[in-house]
Amino acid sequence: MIDKLQAIRRRFEEVSHLIIQPEVMADMKEYRKLSKEYKELEKINEAYKQYENILANIDSSKQILSTEKDPEFREMAKLELEELQEQKETTEENLKNLLIPKDPNDSRNIILEIRAGAGGDEAALFAGDLYRMYQRFAEKQQWRLEIIDFTEGTSGGYKEIICNVSGEDVYGMMKYESGVHRVQRVPATETQGRVHTSAASVAVLPEMEEVDVEINMNEVRKDTFCSSGPGGQSVNTTYSAVRLTHLPTGLVVSCQDEKSQIKNFEKALKVLRSRLYEIELKKHNDEVGAQRKSMVGSGDRSDKIRTYNYPQGRVTDHRIGYTVYNLPIVMDGEIHDFIEALRLADNAQKLQEGTREQA
Template identity: 75%
Template structure:
């Protein structure tokens, strides 16, 4: 591990020099990559420096015990050993987690898609609750969420709502949310007080640029229509909304959140690119599935991942059998505890595979 950390530190020093060169910003794409690498390596190097400091202090305490005869000095050295040994173990564990290979998409922004599933009107209301939950979580992370397109439910909520989320390490955190979310509660439309089970699906797609996913525009049909959602005076008066149909795959994407047709086109193209990437990724995962199928990182839309039980105030993540009994807090955007536990579970899997 030490050899790997020394190599990381050497690379960090190299990147530190490259990023301040006079011509560093002449290639903005390369500069952006260097900036991200610097930021990622900086976290590991700081943790490594902290670890080395603790190791040096431990060695000093051991040396005192070996040489000193004075009982007072020996007692102080023993106290330092008792205090520093757990710190060393904790730092080693943290560094191991940091050294687990990252998904190259973790730093990307995302397309967040929420759709009502089984349960009729109640499923649409639940989809709306999930959207609010993610919106609150994004606010707490200082991420920016923009709605691209939505279809409202007849009794509230959404049949479908598609958004972009931008910020730091968005996909690396939200990717665990892909799958089927199930709710158990008495719907507002229920007259006899019976608990119903409804569901909504969540898809979290990394935003891909045109270099990573190339689209032949000859394969795309573009249609324009009048916006039907928020947008001021231009709503229903100008053909600013965009619908893109990718003919080979049959994928259809709409965007109507901007007054500008050009901006709506650009955003719709982003969604289309991300969905095409997801299709290719699913094909790849099926091919290598026999080799590795992560317990928590699959992102399968058909997999039931979490249940929100209102009568018991409980939220359970089925992938790691982890439950909390603070449902109102979770629905107010406090989902970080689940994400942290899922990260730990996936990292443990990867560490286990690496030691095989």
């Protein structure tokens, strides 16, 4: 571990020097890349400094115990040594977690897609509830959420809603939400009070830039149509809504949120890039078997991951067996505990795999 930390320190010093060079500051793409690396390395470097300081103090306390004759001084040194040993273990654990290879997409913004599944009108209402849950969570994280496209359910909620969420480490936190979410409750239309089970699927895609996913625009068909959602006087009078069809894959993306056709086109293109990236990533993961290894990573959208049981006020995450009995609070956007528990489980699994590989 020390060898890794020393190598990181050398790289941190190198990046610290590079980032203030005029030629780097003039190249925004390179500057952003190095700034991101600097921020990540700085956390590890600071933790390593703290660890070195603890080790130095441990040596000092041991030196006092081996040479000091005064019983009072010896007792103080002994107590300090015990405290320092605890700090050493905690800092080592922190460093191990910091050294786990990060998903390069963790710092990206996301495309969030929520679709009603089995359950008819009730599934659409549940998709609407999930959207509001994520909307509240985004507000708490001070992220920006923008709707790209939506189709309303006949009794409320959404058959489908697609959003762009931007902010700090959005994908790193939200990637654990991908999969099938299941609800168990008595629908408003149920006359005999029976509990029904419905579902909605959530897909969390890292937002890709033009440099990450290259699209041949000759393979994309662009159609325009009148918006049907909010938009003032321009609704149903101008062809501002945009539909993109990627001919090689058959992927179709629509956007009608903006009054401007150009802005709708740009948003639709973002979604298309992210979906194409997802297809390529799945191919790669299938080849190397990475998805089979990861228990709680950016899960497959067909996996059932969580159940929201209204009669019991219970929310259960099936991947790690984590249950809470505060459903109304969870639906109000308090999902941080779930994300933290999943992140810890994911890191523990990666650490275990890393230990096996070294053995």
